[in-house]
Amino acid sequence: MLLYASLILLVVFAILVCFFRDLLYAAVSLALASVMLSVVLFQYGANIAAVFELSVCAGLITVLFVSTVSMTKDSDQANESRLPAYFLPFILVLFLGLDFFLVKWLAGSTLVGAGFPATPGLNFQNVFWGQRMTDIVGQVSLILVGVFGILTIMRALSERRKHD
Amino acid sequence: MTEETILLLLSGLLLFMVGVYLMFAYRNLLRVILGVEVMAKGVTLVLLAAGVFRGSVEYIQALIVTFIIVETILAAVVLAITFVAQRIYNSLDIRNLSKLKG
Numbered sequence: 336m337l338l339y340a341s342l343i344l345l346v347v348f349a350i351l352v353c354f355f356r357d358l359l360y361a362a363v364s365l366a367l368a369s370v371m372l373s374v375v376l377f378q379y380g381a382n383i384a385a386v387f388e389l390s391v392c393a394g395l396i397t398v399l400f401v402s403t404v405s406m407t408k409d410s411d412q413a414n415e416s417r418l419p420a421y422f423l424p425f426i427l428v429l430f431l432g433l434d435f436f437l438v439k440w441l442a443g444s445t446l447v448g449a450g451f452p453a454t455p456g457l458n459f460q461n462v463f464w465g466q467r468m469t470d471i472v473g474q475v476s477l478i479l480v481g482v483f484g485i486l487t488i489m490r491a492l493s494e495r496r497k498h499d
Numbered sequence: 500m501t502e503e504t505i506l507l508l509l510s511g512l513l514l515f516m517v518g519v520y521l522m523f524a525y526r527n528l529l530r531v532i533l534g535v536e537v538m539a540k541g542v543t544l545v546l547l548a549a550g551v552f553r554g555s556v557e558y559i560q561a562l563i564v565t566f567i568i569v570e571t572i573l574a575a576v577v578l579a580i581t582f583v584a585q586r587i588y589n590s591l592d593i594r595n596l597s598k599l600k601g
Contacts, residue, residue, distance in 0.1 A: 346510055350517055372540055383564060384560045387564050387567045395571060396536065399575060407582060423520070431513065438505055458557060462558055463560075473565065478568070478572065
């Protein structure tokens with residue numbers, strides 16, 4: 336029951352992101368969607384992923400987003416059209432139809448069988464540090480790419496200011 | 500496929516489509532980034548559905564953690580680009596990005 340409720344709330348909060356005119360409300364709605372996603376992850380026993388989702392996606396990304404919104408609120412946003420929000424209910428019906436069609440096709444596909452039994456004796460530590468060690472190298476590289484990327488972008492802005 | 504796996508797949512695909520709509524329907528850069536984030540939520544749900552279906556949530560958990568890191572780095576870098584573009588053009592219109600020189 337809790338699974339269904341959290342999934343419905345997740346979809347509702349994600350759709351509300353399109354309807355809010357104020358970007359701060361949209362960012363908060365996205366954070367609530369992340370909270371619901373972490374509840375879903377907890378229910379399936381993916382505890383580490385749920386904690387990551389809750390702290391990073393619902394916390395860090397929301398903070399970054401709200402900071403950027405407040406730093407850029409003096410810009411010209413007045414000419415944004417409301418048409419996409421008005422069209423969204425029709426588009427959602429279309430998406431739902433397409434969604435049902437895709438999942439029905441996938442459920443009946445010969446590629447997908449009747450499911451697999453749970454693999455015994457697996458735990459996250461063994462999988463993450465033992466079998467997926469290369470992922471950690473990729474993650475560290477990505478974090479470095481992010482840090483150096485942001486530094487380069489900000490340096491370009493400060494050099495431009497000095498030049499002006 | 501169990502009822503729960505189908506429900507996870509349905510929600511994940513719906514979120515992905517809503518994210519794609521947000522990306523293509525709006526010109527505001529911040530809304531485009533919100534669209535990417537909504538898409539990422541959908542992808543996480545589909546990954547979870549695959550793990551539940553295969554009966555190995557531990558494997559998929561490691562992949563989800565990696566994906567969350569990718570998503571965060573992407574959001575941070577694109578928000579920095581948005582900030583710089585707004586400082587240069589005083590607008591958040593995505594069409595201005597085509598004027599940026601590398």
